[in-house]
Amino acid sequence: MGGGMNELGNKIKLWRNYRHLTLEQLNALTGIHYARLSKFERGVEIPNQQMLERIEIALDVKFDDLKIVDEEIEALIFDFIDTLFYMRMNFDYFIDIINEKREVYMINQNYYKINLIEYIISVLKSEIEVSNKLEKTLNSTVEPNTLYQQLYLEYKAVKMHSLRHFNEAFVYAEKALSISNYNKNTAMINFHYSLLHHDCGQYEDARKYLMQAKQMFLDGCSYKRAINCDIQMANIYTRIGCYKKAIELQIACLEVFHYMEVNDSMRALTLRNTAWVHILMTEYEKSLKILDEAEILEPKNGNLILYKIWCYYSLGRYDDARKIIDDNQYLHDVSIYKDRFKLFEYLVINGNQKPSKKLINKAKEVYENLAEKEVYENMYFYLDILIDLLDRAGDKDELIHYLKIKGHLGK
Known part of the structure; x- marks a missing residue:
């Protein structure tokens, strides 16, 4: 090293x-x-x-004095690896140290390790411009076949995954895994590799790598990460239609949270995921009860708002659905939610009447966009909405077309 x-x-x-x-x-x-x-x-x-x-x-x-800085940088990056492995995520601590001692670190031959810490933080914070700039330095400074190259390749994969450049993400993740020889890092690579397979609809591979990651986290006493694996495993069960298993695992995670220091965001996410499974099971009242708990923790979450609108709409409680829509008009300006929010607005306005052409076109647009981006976790749900609307509208030709798509997808 x-x-x-x-x-x-x-x-x-x-x-x-x-x-x-x-x-x-x-x-x-x-x-x-x-x-x-x-x-x-x-x-x-x-x-x-x-x-x-x-x-x-x-x-x-004094060159002997520089060894102290070498050792300090080495200790800092291993501390950072532990932060990732144990899911402490206290990034400000590392940023403060780096900024305070940057002048000393910059004139050290191991400064690229400092750049690597900054790169990983920028990737996890979705600071794309910062990460792009750091890559230009790291491409020529990270030593090949080292722990540091493993880390660099892993988080290049994470970055490509976040940008939905799946092919590139797989290349980097596979290379990182092939040279990994440090258990904590191997566990993290397996975890990220599982998420990548998951988002590509490769659920059996996602499950395999997730199980390997969880065992490594347990062996290293990283219980937060192990629970995070259970949350992801519940998502896999949801995707393959094993709804009862998904709910059992999510409830178990929520129980464990009582005995573990977990932030509100993770609790809220797990509650929303549980509510989502109940939606898929058409248990809308149960879903609303769970969403009320999640709302206390994260009241303005976009998915939560969409879930509540859908539940009220499906129960025929159109006034309640309209109130949520009226209270959250800002979602029209949020890129990741605006199309689905507009669709739900049209659905609620239409109520139980024969679907309008405008409503059907919006449903097509939402589904086609999700299908084009291969957003598997949502596209099946919105395909079913479109099929239901076409059936209610009596549009047989379009209905047959989308039923064939659904059959082709194995749904």
Whole structure:
């Protein structure tokens, strides 16, 4: 994991450049010929103690002292790996340390490890421009076949996944897994690899990698991550139609949360996921009861709002659905929700009347957009909405077309 045989040479070159000196200028300050200084920097020759002291005086540095910074950076990145593994996610702590000591870290040969920490944080915070800029540096500085390359490839995969560039994400994830030799990192790669398979509708592979990740998290006493695996496993059961198993697992997770320090966001997410399964089972009253609990924790969540509108609409409680729509008009301007929100608005306005052409066209648009982006977790649900509308409208040709699609999808 270290810098190999030429650590001293790298440090001489790094500090010479930091002091804005050419080899000829360092020659003038030390009396050591520039050709020989070049050999020192390239690791071809090692300076004796007397020469080393002259170089240190000229550069105003003690190379032995730099080992302390090397060790400090190494400790920081391993602490960061633990933060990811144990799901502490206290990123501000690392950002504060880096900003406070950046001047010291910048003139260290292991500064790329600091860049790597910043890169991973930028990916997890969806700061795409920041991550793009850091990649330009990391592409040429991360040593191949090391723990640090594993981390870099893993989070390049995470970034590509978030951008829905699935093919690229798979390439990076597979490469990271092939060279991974550190258990904590392997566990995280398996976890992210599972999420990638999941979003591509490859549920058996998602389940396999998730089970491997969970066992590694348990072996490393990362119980938050293990519970997170259970939450994801419940999502897989939901996708394959094993609704009772999904609910059992989600209820078990909610019970465990009573004995574990878990933030409101994770509790709310698990409640919403449970409510979603009840929606798929057409148990709308049960879903609404659970959504009320989730709403206390995260009142303005877009999915929660959509779920409540759908439940009220399905129960024929159109006034309640209209009130939620009126109270949340801002969703018309939120890109990830606006089309579905508009569709639900049309559904509620239409009520139990024969579906209008405008309503059917909106349902087609929502489904086609989801299908184009391969958003499997939503596209089947909205395909069923479209099929129901076409059936109620008596549009047999279009109905047959979309029923064939549903059959082709194996739904």
